[in-house]
Structure formats: C-alpha cells, structure tokens
Amino acid sequence: MGLRPNPSQRQRRLGIELRRLRDACGLTATRAGAEVGLSAAHLNHIEAGRTAIQPGKLRTLMSLYGFKQEQLIDALVAMCQSNGRGWWSEYRHPPHNDNARDLAELEGMSVRIRAFQWMQVPGLLQTAEYMRALFRSGEPDASEDDLKGFADFRLRRQRLLTEARPPEFHAVVHEAALRMEIADRGVMERQIEHMVEMTRLPHVRVQILPFRANVHRVNYSTPFVCYDAPVAELSTVYVEHPARSPFVTDQSNLVQFSEAFSKLSAVALPPIDLDAASSIPTRRDSLGLVQRLLYDL
Numbered sequence: 001m002g003l004r005p006n007p008s009q010r011q012r013r014l015g016i017e018l019r020r021l022r023d024a025c026g027l028t029a030t031r032a033g034a035e036v037g038l039s040a041a042h043l044n045h046i047e048a049g050r051t052a053i054q055p056g057k058l059r060t061l062m063s064l065y066g067f068k069q070e071q072l073i074d075a076l077v078a079m080c081q082s083n084g085r086g087w088w089s090e091y092r093h094p095p096h097n098d099n100a101r102d103l104a105e106l107e108g109m110s111v112r113i114r115a116f117q118w119m120q121v122p123g124l125l126q127t128a129e130y131m132r133a134l135f136r137s138g139e140p141d142a143s144e145d146d147l148k149g150f151a152d153f154r155l156r157r158q159r160l161l162t163e164a165r166p167p168e169f170h171a172v173v174h175e176a177a178l179r180m181e182i183a184d185r186g187v188m189e190r191q192i193e194h195m196v197e198m199t200r201l202p203h204v205r206v207q208i209l210p211f212r213a214n215v216h217r218v219n220y221s222t223p224f225v226c227y228d229a230p231v232a233e234l235s236t237v238y239v240e241h242p243a244r245s246p247f248v249t250d251q252s253n254l255v256q257f258s259e260a261f262s263k264l265s266a267v268a269l270p271p272i273d274l275d276a277a278s279s280i281p282t283r284r285d286s287l288g289l290v291q292r293l294l295y296d297l
Contacts, residue, residue, distance in 0.1 A: 007049030009102035009247050010109070013236065014079045016249055018061065019047040025065045036060045053080050075231040091153055095146040100153060102247070106236055107160050110167045112228035114261045118174035118209070119223065120182065121191060124158050125171065125198050125206070130191040131155075133183035161201060167228075170205045172264045178208070178293050185297050192294055196287070199272045207268035208286040218263045226257055 004011065022032050033043040036057045045051045053061075055077045062073050088104035107113065107124075115122045120134060128151055135142065135150045142150075160166055178192055198204050209215070223240040237248040237257045248254065270285040 003045060003050040006098055008084055008098070008105065009236070010079055010082065010084060010105055012049035013234065013247075013249055014053075014076060015047040015049040017076060017234070018053070018058070021062070021065045021067050022047070025067075027065070032061060032064060035064050055080055072231050072233055075229070075234055079234075087156060088153075091149075095142065095149050096153055103238065104153075104157050106227045106238070107157060107167070109229060110227040111230050112168040112170070112226075114226040114228070114258075115169075115171045115223075116225075116261060116264055117171065117177055117223045118221065119180060120177050121173060121195055122171045122225075123154055124161060124169060125195045126154065126158075127187075127191050127194045128155060129187050130183060133187060137182065161198070161204060166201075166203050168203045168205075170207075170265070172207045172209055172261065172268050174209045175211050175289065175293075178290070189294060189297055192290060196272055196274070196290060200274060206272045206286065207265060207270070208272075208289050209264060209268040210289060213267045213269075215264070215267055218260060218267065224257055224261075226254075226261055 007015075022029070029040040029043045029047075033040050038046075038057070042051070046053045058077055058080055059073065062068075062076075067073065084105060086105060086108055088101045091101060113124070115124075120126075121130065123131070126134070131151050131154055132147055135147050139147065139150075161169060173195075178188075182188070183191075195206060199206050225238045225240075227236045227238065229235045233251065235254055235258075237254060239246055239248060248257065268286070269289060272286045272290065274287070276285075276287065
C-alpha cells in the first residue's frame with residue numbers, strides 16, 4: 001500500500017495523538033515499532049498520518065505506552081477504523097479542497113460546535129444568497145459554476161443541524177457581521193431573519209456581541225471554531241486566516257480557545273430567544289439588538 005500524499009485532518013490527528021502518547025512514555029520509534037512488528041520508518045509514517053494502523057496494533061501500542069484511558073483508546077480505534085467516506089467524498093474535485101472536506105468530517109464527528117465570528121454570519125447559519133455574495137466578494141475571478149459549487153457544498157454541510165442527533169451549535173456573532181454590506185438590503189434582511197429562525201432549533205444558540213461589549217480581557221479578533229469531540233482530548237479548533245486556516249490540536253491551545261469562547265459568551269448579550277414573553281426592540285439582549293438592526297436596514 002502506498003503512502004497517502006494528502007492525509008485528512010482525522011488521519012493526521014490520529015498520528016499526532018499516537019506520537020504524543022509515545023513521547024509521553026519516553027520510547028523511541030524503533031523500540032515501540034519493534035514491540036508491535038513495525039519498523040521505525042513505518043511507525044513514523046503512521047504518526048504522520050501517511051499510512052494506516054490496524055486496531056489490534058494500536059491497542060498493543062497503548063498497552064506498551066502504559067495508557068489505560070479506555071474511552072480515549074476506543075475513540076482512537078474508531079478513528080483508525082473510519083474510512084472517511086462520508087457525503088463529502090463526493091466533492092473531491094475543484095473548486096473544493098482538502099480543508100473544506102476536513103471541516104465537513106470534523107462537524108460530523110463533533111458533539112458540540114462553538115463558533116466566534118466578527119465579520120460574517122457563521123457558515124452553518126448562512127442563506128444561499130448570502131453565501132454566494134460572500135464567495136463572489138472573496139473569489140472575484142471564480143466562475144459562476146465554481147461559486148455555485150462552493151455554495152452547494154456549504155448548504156450540504158448545513159444539513160448537519162437538521163438531521164438526526166445533531167451536535168449542539170453555539171455561535172457568538174459580533175454586531176459588525178450583521179452590519180457589513182456584504183450584499184444588498186434584501187439579502188441582509190433575509191439572512192438575519194434566517195439566523196434568528198434557526199434558533200428555534202433546541203440545539204442552536206446564538207448570541208450577539210455588541211460594539212459596546214467589554215472585551216478588553218478577551219483579545220480575540222480572529223474568527224475561530226471549536227469542534228468538541230465526544231472525548232475532550234480529541235477536540236479541534238479551526239482558526240480562520242486569509243492566508244492559511246490551521247487546525248489547532250495542542251491541548252494547551254485547545255484550553256486557551258475554549259476559555260476565550262467562554263469569555264466572549266460571557267460578555268455577549270443573552271441568546272436570541274423567540275419564546276421570550278416580550279419582543280420589545282429596546283430589550284438589552286440579542287433579539288432586541290437584531291430587531292433594531294432590521295429596523296435600521
């Protein structure tokens with residue numbers, strides 16, 4: 001079997017965890033590989049996500065490393081057994097890229113998704129016309145077919161929130177995202193109304209971070225998404241950046257981003273609640289601010 005030229009994020013993450021656990025017990029790749037019948041080079045390829053490992057050998061490595069957290073071991077075994085052939089496998093050709101497919105697979109593996117956005121509405125809450133305007137501004141040279149392809153892929157990702165056993169979705173959206181003139185007035189109105197309607201789903205929570213919020217202790221201006229796995233150690237953060245959008249997996253950084261999201265949520269307005277007794281536009285909560293924004297458009 002040849003080596004994978006472009007391992008998926010799941011494959012890379014499995015290798016990262018195996019390397020972390022080996023390093024923690026102080027074993028070399030030569031010594032650890034010999035115990036399970038693998039060369040050092042083969043084990044290094046596994047730890048880089050370039051090739052697979054059999055579940056039995058993975059469990060043997062865990063025993064060798066003295067690692068006994070069964071829940072995490074079972075999660076690692078499930079990762080190595082997955083073939084990664086979800087619906088996103090149908091989108092293996094341009095204009096779609098590996099990052100987009102990795103995000104779709106991450107979303108499908110998550111029990112909770114926490115998103116912070118300050119320039120645009122989170123992707124899972126976007127309308128088709130809003131996302132097309134967004135793609136058109138970000139990819140001015142893209143063909144109409146490519147723009148449609150980007151939108152179709154994101155719309156397919158959105159089904160996650162309405163299918164059986166969806167993850168919790170919690171978004172903190174800066175007021176600026178709702179005031180950006182990404183599209184014309186009608187598109188923006190319908191986008192904001194759609195975002196509000198999505199909060200009718202019991203697992204969807206949206207908070208607005210107003211311009212006047214006291215965020216001096218948070219210091220996070222870059223949008224990011226926390227993908228919380230069933231086993232906390234396997235969670236991932238996706239940090240959006242115009243040049244590169246890296247996946248963060250280091251445990252200390254995961255804690256840092258999780259704490260940052262908690263702080264942002266704490267200073268944001270109370271969540272949109274369409275079941276609230278009153279809908280007075282002057283209320284000091286997320287729904288009240290959204291109503292005022294719609295009035296100003």
